[in-house]
Amino acid sequence: MDFVNILFNILTSGLPCCLLAIGVFLTFRILDFADMTAEGSFLLGAALTASLIYNHINPFLATFLGMIVGAGCGLVTGFLNRILKIPKLLSGIITLTASASIAMLIMGITTPGQIFYSQVPLSLSSHQTIYSVFYSSKISASLAPFPWNKLVESLVMIVIVGIMIVTVYYFFGTEFGMAIRATGMNEKMAKSQGINTNISSIACVAISNALIGLAGALYVQDALSVSTVSATGYLVIGLASILIGEAIFGKRSFKNWLLSVSGGALLYFVIITIAIKLGLPTELMSLLYAILITIALCIPLFKLGINKLKTKLERGKEHVRT
Amino acid sequence: MLELKNVTKTFNLTGNKEDLRVALDNVSLQIESGEFVTIIGGNGSGKSTTMNILTGVIKPDKGKVLLNDVDITEMDEHQRAGYFGHVFQDPMMGTSGDMSVLENLEIAYLRGRTHSPFKWGFKSSHKKEFIKELQRFDLGLEDRLNQKVGVMSGGQRQALTLLMATIRNKPTHKMIKRDYIKFSEKKPEVARKEFDDIYLPALEEYKRQLKNLKHLPKEIRKDKKAEFYEEFDKKVRQFDLTKQILLLDEHTAALDPKTAKKVLELTDKIVKENQMTTLMITHNMKDAITYGNRLIMFHMGHIIYDVKGEEKQKLTVEDLLKKFDEADKKAEQE
Structure with a gap:
């Protein structure tokens, strides 16, 4: 049962991060926009969803609103960058900085008499999440110790992530989607081809952060608590997922690229889980993140080295023969 | 120019x-x-x-x-x-x-x-x-x-x-109309009226022709439809500036x-x-x-x-x- 538990843990923590990774991918790779907003929209998505669920609002509506608040963050960053002409990195940092306060303001609605609050604890007994809607205590009890609830949770996540991947894939094949891709790759060309690059950029950042906000919403309903401290470091996870996915699964076409990135997120959690199981102290986690990213970035170099070695060996063989 | x-x-x-x-x-x-x-x-x-x-x-x-x-x-x-x-x-x-x-x-x-x-x-x-x-x-x-x-x-x-x-x-018909109003030498209202005078009856006729096609077999209908559309399209394209x-x-x-x-x-x-x-x-x-x-x-x-x-x-x-x-x-x- 230990293996099954580990598997479901990887799935339930990895699947929300698939959306996170795709969100970061859309700005980082498609739009060529190093978007720091990700961290903020993840936190806001999680905070808003948790606060709404805490106040017994329909969890599906709460999740949807979590996604919208993410899109809002993206709109602000896009506006700062494209209309107010603030550099990309800085406009992301501005939104990120603001989002911490706004998250506390949002979480303040959970405690009467308080305006600001820094965390929201949820409990399954009194609050309903989009996963717990589908829980069934009967089946769960009869199948114990099989983690039935975790299975349901994973399935709900898979459906949502699947829908989002398909939507993103089709969206970027539409006329507007192509305009966004052209903007990211060659803005001068995009403009001369009649694309309003301000609109396409802002839309892309908003869509990206909507996905990240949704990732936050899915995450918080699994973790059942959110605080301004716990929801940090997710930008790095997104970036690492992209790099690992690209290095291992490739980026031959847009479809392949999209799937690689989501696969990268899952793989990332496999590696982290193995590291924890091997007894790596959590204090060393950040170091592991850094090493992982470095390795992922160096994989093309390794591949090149291996190819060189191969040709050398082959030449050597020929030399022996002659 | x-x-x-x-x-x-x-x-x-x-x-x-x-x-x-x-x-x-x-x-x-x-x-x-x-x-x-x-x-x-x-x-x-x-x-x-x-x-x-x-x-x-x-x-x-x-x-x-x-x-x-x-x-x-x-x-x-x-x-x-x-x-x-x-x-x-x-x-x-x-x-x-x-x-x-x-x-x-x-x-x-x-x-x-x-x-x-x-x-x-x-x-x-x-x-x-x-x-x-x-x-x-x-x-x-x-x-x-x-x-x-x-x-x-x-x-x-x-x-x-x-x-x-x-x-x-x-260009689509809408674009042709927009550009005709904008770039023709005539005043916008005149240009708009001139366009509509040709466009609206042509559209009307095209719709009527389509209606008449309904009882025909499918294969013929498709060919005829394309033919009628071309005729209609041609009338609009004369405004393409x-x-x-x-x-x-x-x-x-x-x-x-x-x-x-x-x-x-x-x-x-x-x-x-x-x-x-x-x-x-x-x-x-x-x-x-x-x-x-x-x-x-x-x-x-x-x-x-x-x-x-x-x-x-x-x-x-x-x-x-x-x-x-x-x-x-x-x-x-x-």
């Missing part, structure tokens, strides 16, 4: 008053539709600035840009893109390297239109047309539709850019001589076939004389020489060099 009226543009890159550089000094220029203008001039003489002001990449400090007597000075680059095709000197500039040939052409096909987030970006009917166009280029691009443009040579990319600048999807203007900014400068020649010949062929109004900047004086039917020479932000028709055909490279020398001497004396 395309017109620059008293256009002045000064660049001040450092913010220092002494570093002001006048790129264009009170330049006026009229280009009739159908003209193929070659533009020559030294570095920094204002050739590229002129082109960038026409397409809206940069806005003039003073003066106006007129298209069919309509002021388009304040229109942004992407809003004007439907009327201009721009080919840059850098072959990497005009295409998107990470997208396939097909995707690049689709982007070009959407120029001047709204990019709908609900319409699928690829249409098989377009693909056939692209293949037909690419075959004329004879570069083997028609077999590489799904390849990324980034792996192609500079010559191939530039040829593709040229195609992207000249290819044009037929917008002809693309082709702007070539030293588009063969980065290519090897053989490819450059090929691309130039292609350009000439396309321009002649479509009777496109064209402006071509070149550093090659021989090309400037050989191609086109009008020649303009820029010098230090002024137009110093403008010659058309027969007089242009008699020109020699020596004549042009002499003109340059004269201009230089004159500038020194001043």
Whole structure:
């Protein structure tokens, strides 16, 4: 049962991060926009969803609103960058900085008499999440110790992530989607081809952060608590997922690229889980993140080295023969 | 007709008053539709600035840009893109390297239109047309539709850019109406009424014809429908005013001589076939004389020489060099 538990843990923590990774991918790779907003929209998505669920609002509506608040963050960053002409990195940092306060303001609605609050604890007994809607205590009890609830949770996540991947894939094949891709790759060309690059950029950042906000919403309903401290470091996870996915699964076409990135997120959690199981102290986690990213970035170099070695060996063989 | 009226543009890159550089000094220029203008001039003489002001990449400090007597000075680059095709000197500039040939052409096909987030970006009917166009280029691009443009040579990319600048999807009826009202010499209300007087009855009739088709078998219906639509379409297309203007900014400068020649010949062929109004900047004086039917020479932000028709055909490279020398001497004396 230990293996099954580990598997479901990887799935339930990895699947929300698939959306996170795709969100970061859309700005980082498609739009060529190093978007720091990700961290903020993840936190806001999680905070808003948790606060709404805490106040017994329909969890599906709460999740949807979590996604919208993410899109809002993206709109602000896009506006700062494209209309107010603030550099990309800085406009992301501005939104990120603001989002911490706004998250506390949002979480303040959970405690009467308080305006600001820094965390929201949820409990399954009194609050309903989009996963717990589908829980069934009967089946769960009869199948114990099989983690039935975790299975349901994973399935709900898979459906949502699947829908989002398909939507993103089709969206970027539409006329507007192509305009966004052209903007990211060659803005001068995009403009001369009649694309309003301000609109396409802002839309892309908003869509990206909507996905990240949704990732936050899915995450918080699994973790059942959110605080301004716990929801940090997710930008790095997104970036690492992209790099690992690209290095291992490739980026031959847009479809392949999209799937690689989501696969990268899952793989990332496999590696982290193995590291924890091997007894790596959590204090060393950040170091592991850094090493992982470095390795992922160096994989093309390794591949090149291996190819060189191969040709050398082959030449050597020929030399022996002659 | 395309017109620059008293256009002045000064660049001040450092913010220092002494570093002001006048790129264009009170330049006026009229280009009739159908003209193929070659533009020559030294570095920094204002050739590229002129082109960038026409397409809206940069806005003039003073003066106006007129298209069919309509002021388009304040229109942004992407809003004007439907009327201009721009080919840059850098072959990497005009295409998107990470997208396939097909995707690049689709982007070009959407120029001047709204990019709908609900319409699928690829249409098989377009693909056939692209293949037909690419075959004329004879570069083997028609077999590489799904390849990324980034792996192609500079010559191939530039040829593709040229195609992207000249290819044009037929404007929709809505676009024709919009442009007719905007660019016809008549007053907007008159133009609108004139358009509607033809368009509405034609549409009515087309609908009526479709209704009559209902009882026919499916195969015949399809053919008839296409036939009727063509008839209806033809009536609307007579209002189509917008002809693309082709702007070539030293588009063969980065290519090897053989490819450059090929691309130039292609350009000439396309321009002649479509009777496109064209402006071509070149550093090659021989090309400037050989191609086109009008020649303009820029010098230090002024137009110093403008010659058309027969007089242009008699020109020699020596004549042009002499003109340059004269201009230089004159500038020194001043």
